[in-house]
Amino acid sequence: MNRHVSLTRRELLGALAGLGGAALLAACGTPSRPTEVPKPASAAKPADKPADKPADKPAETKPAAAAPAASGTGAKILLRLNGISPPIQEFANKWIADYNKEKGVTVEIDYTDWGSSFQKITTGIAGGTAPDIFMGGGLWHAVMPARGGSLELDGYVKNMKDWNDYFEVARQDVTIQGKVVAIPYRGNSRGNITYRKSLFEKAGLDPKKPPTTWEEAQQYGAKLVQKQGDRFEVSGWNFDPAPPDLSQQYEDFLFQAGGGYFNEERTRPTNNTAEGEEALSTMVSFVQKGLVPKAGMDSGVPNLQAYSAGKVAMTPTWPGFINNARLFAQPVFEDTLTAPPLKKKVQVLQLYIDKYFIFRRSKVPDQAWQLVEALSAPEVNNRIGIEADWGLPVRKASADSSPIYKDPRMAVIVDNMKYGRIRQAVAQHFDVQPAMGREVEAAMQGAKTVKQALQDMDAEVTKILKS
Amino acid sequence: MHKQRYAAYLFVLPSLMFLAVFVVYPIFAALYFSFHRYTLIEAPVWLGLDYYVNLLDDKRFMKAIGNTFLFALMTVPVGTALALLLALVANRTMRGVMFFRAAYYMPVVTSFVAVSFIWLWIYEPQFGVLNDLFEMLGLPRLFWLRDPSTALLSIAILSIWKNVGYNMVIYLAGLQGIPEHLYEAAKIDGASSMQRFRFITVPLLSPTTFFVFVVYFIGALQMFVQAWILTQGGPLDSTLTVVYLIYSNGFEYLKMGYAAAMSMVLFCIIAIVTYVNTRVIRYDTYY
Numbered sequence: 094m095n096r097h098v099s100l101t102r103r104e105l106l107g108a109l110a111g112l113g114g115a116a117l118l119a120a121c122g123t124p125s126r127p128t129e130v131p132k133p134a135s136a137a138k139p140a141d142k143p144a145d146k147p148a149d150k151p152a153e154t155k156p157a158a159a160a161p162a163a164s165g166t167g168a169k170i171l172l173r174l175n176g177i178s179p180p181i182q183e184f185a186n187k188w189i190a191d192y193n194k195e196k197g198v199t200v201e202i203d204y205t206d207w208g209s210s211f212q213k214i215t216t217g218i219a220g221g222t223a224p225d226i227f228m229g230g231g232l233w234h235a236v237m238p239a240r241g242g243s244l245e246l247d248g249y250v251k252n253m254k255d256w257n258d259y260f261e262v263a264r265q266d267v268t269i270q271g272k273v274v275a276i277p278y279r280g281n282s283r284g285n286i287t288y289r290k291s292l293f294e295k296a297g298l299d300p301k302k303p304p305t306t307w308e309e310a311q312q313y314g315a316k317l318v319q320k321q322g323d324r325f326e327v328s329g330w331n332f333d334p335a336p337p338d339l340s341q342q343y344e345d346f347l348f349q350a351g352g353g354y355f356n357e358e359r360t361r362p363t364n365n366t367a368e369g370e371e372a373l374s375t376m377v378s379f380v381q382k383g384l385v386p387k388a389g390m391d392s393g394v395p396n397l398q399a400y401s402a403g404k405v406a407m408t409p410t411w412p413g414f415i416n417n418a419r420l421f422a423q424p425v426f427e428d429t430l431t432a433p434p435l436k437k438k439v440q441v442l443q444l445y446i447d448k449y450f451i452f453r454r455s456k457v458p459d460q461a462w463q464l465v466e467a468l469s470a471p472e473v474n475n476r477i478g479i480e481a482d483w484g485l486p487v488r489k490a491s492a493d494s495s496p497i498y499k500d501p502r503m504a505v506i507v508d509n510m511k512y513g514r515i516r517q518a519v520a521q522h523f524d525v526q527p528a529m530g531r532e533v534e535a536a537m538q539g540a541k542t543v544k545q546a547l548q549d550m551d552a553e554v555t556k557i558l559k560s
Numbered sequence: 561m562h563k564q565r566y567a568a569y570l571f572v573l574p575s576l577m578f579l580a581v582f583v584v585y586p587i588f589a590a591l592y593f594s595f596h597r598y599t600l601i602e603a604p605v606w607l608g609l610d611y612y613v614n615l616l617d618d619k620r621f622m623k624a625i626g627n628t629f630l631f632a633l634m635t636v637p638v639g640t641a642l643a644l645l646l647a648l649v650a651n652r653t654m655r656g657v658m659f660f661r662a663a664y665y666m667p668v669v670t671s672f673v674a675v676s677f678i679w680l681w682i683y684e685p686q687f688g689v690l691n692d693l694f695e696m697l698g699l700p701r702l703f704w705l706r707d708p709s710t711a712l713l714s715i716a717i718l719s720i721w722k723n724v725g726y727n728m729v730i731y732l733a734g735l736q737g738i739p740e741h742l743y744e745a746a747k748i749d750g751a752s753s754m755q756r757f758r759f760i761t762v763p764l765l766s767p768t769t770f771f772v773f774v775v776y777f778i779g780a781l782q783m784f785v786q787a788w789i790l791t792q793g794g795p796l797d798s799t800l801t802v803v804y805l806i807y808s809n810g811f812e813y814l815k816m817g818y819a820a821a822m823s824m825v826l827f828c829i830i831a832i833v834t835y836v837n838t839r840v841i842r843y844d845t846y847y
Binding site: 110117143193211212216218219240241242323334335336374386388389390393394397399402404415421500521523524527540560 | 580599600601627677680681683685686687688700701705706707790791792794795796797798802808811812814815
């Protein structure tokens with residue numbers, strides 16, 4: 094006899110609820126404890142004076158036992174490279190293939206863009222699947238140790254013969270609480286005055302005498318600007334309007350005013366000060382005096398920079414912008430000159446150091462270190478790390494060997510590194526930077542007064558530091 | 561007989577498992593993490609309702625809710641009406657109607673990322689074709705995505721353009737389900753085209769309108785890609801939406817617990833709004 098079995102709707106819903114309950118119990122279970130994370134590192138003491146030129150004397154190192162000999166033995170190493178263009182990928186792939194043969198290892202490269210790199214790394218760290226070696230940006234050295242992402246490299250660095258070849262500012266940048274957490278591979282700065290020779294001449298200015306102070310920059314800018322009614326044909330200055338970029342530009346002005354955005358210990362923001370007010374007021378005055386529209390001249394379209402498009406006569410900018418002109422607007426590139434950063438009380442610009450990290454939980458740290466050393470060799474690093482984007486050298490050997498530094502514009506920018514000061518980064522800086530930038534944006538757009546913006550900036554940053 | 565039933569359950573089991581793992585579990589996990597401080601890397605720390613209380617004080621969150629609703633109110637009524645209009649045109653038998661239908665559906669199948677980049681060019685204040693057109697018509701040039709007063713509207717225009725084809729197809733199906741003899745009878749009785757539209761088309765399309773409106777509204781409340789690509793929530797947070805804020809807090813600042821709390825609040829808002837919509841629209845729905 095067939096038994097009639099039926100599943101009613103109620104029973105089916107009950108089954109689904111049971112599945113959901115099981116899922117809830119699983120969610121409420123104690124999550125697997127991640128590897129114990131070291132206490133958040135307080136940031137290294139900031140450089141109070143501009144960085145020296147390449148170190149003339151070697152830094153003191155204690156004599157150390159040799160690092161364990163790293164052998165290939167078929168180790169698999171995952172290397173993540175960010176923002177590498179296809180021609181450089183071709184070079185990197187070939188170089189890695191040769192490296193694999195020579196060392197008897199298997200290096201796999203994972204290419205990604207800078208935009209999503211941080212999210213990928215942090216989720217990888219959480220899941221224990223981060224690559225053995227990964228590139229990180231200017232703020233990562235403060236964030237990664239606090240997140241348990243980076244291996245301390247002092248043991249390796251002590252035996253690194255080239256370590257003293259790195260500029261002091263680059264070594265300082267990657268040293269947190271006395272421990273080396275990464276290896277620099279590229280520098281950057283956005284305070285380099287970049288201008289158009291022909292537009293200077295058209296405005297009756299001498300291209301051999303670029304502005305050196307804030308006041309001069311505004312005087313020159315007023316002569317350089319070309320407008321048709323309300324429309325800017327050419328601006329006399331430029332700002333990158335996205336909040337994180339506005340924050341960085343503000344930071345340059347703040348340093349030049351003799352201030353800083355954090356106190357010495359980096360426990361308290363110091364924007365709501367006379368220096369902060371001077372810096373932000375000056376930025377706002379570029380807009381109020383009609384030298385640049387409040388939204389800036391750039392529109393966010395990739396590879397369409399207003400400077401390369403001939404819409405900006407003079408601006409502080411990255412070397413990458415000059416490379417952009419070289420690639421897409423040769424006449425603008427030929428017409429471009431560069432100059433040192435401006436000065437109010439101090440002639441200074443912030444330096445951003447990109448670096449290689451080794452994952453704290455890498456199963457092949459010795460082999461990963463060998464690879465980082467090999468990648469840091471000038472002949473490799475110049476191709477992969479610097480030349481594609483016109484970055485700055487972080488070591489003397491790169492400064493001496495890379496052909497891009499023979500370009501007169503880049504020669505000036507490399508020389509500007511003597512005015513460089515590392516960032517006052519904190520572990521929460523990915524939160525802090527946009528928060529600061531939003532207040533700068535509010536002041537630039539006229540939505541808040543300078544005083545109010547700075548008060549709110551410090552209040553917001555304090556809240557972030559305490560959270 | 562029961563063997564067939566067991567076979568049926570076996571067939572749906574993979575889908576149920578998929579739903580359980582990728583839909584049900586994440587929802588309950590988000591609920592769990594919303595009561596904890598969780599940064600992905602450290603173990604969760606119980607905070608109770610702290611994050612929910614903090615949300616009441618979070619000006620950016622309130623701004624994001626306002627922007628999200630404003631965006632929905634800008635896009636849904638206009639997009640729905642436009643889709644109906646296009647469907648009415650596409651429902652005619654005329655030469656080229658297939659091309660017309662395909663042309664309006666093309667934006668739907670195009671990646672939102674690709675579309676966003678194209679519209680970045682269109683909206684470009686200095687070089688964009690839209691400002692050039694405005695200048696030709698004697699209208700002032702606008703900063704579009706760079707101006708807090710026009711940025712959200714700019715995104716709304718793009719979103720309407722992107723989605724109108726999808727809703728047009730749904731309305732087309734609805735229109736083709738209306739019996740022809742009703743129109744014939746109305747014509748015989750002397751009804752004008754406007755009267756036929758008002759007294760036949762609209763009422764009989766009400767189930768379709770109900771579906772389009774509710775689904776469109778739910779989608780609009782979750783706007784993210786356009787803000788991410790075009791404006792990063794700016795300028796001055798004028799295009800900041802709740803989902804964008806959830807993403808920033810979760811994946812940029814690693815405040816997973818806070819992001820989870822926001823997502824729970826969004827879930828409740830969408831549930832309430834959807835309930836209200838169904839009660840209001842369903843009242844007028846004819847079957």
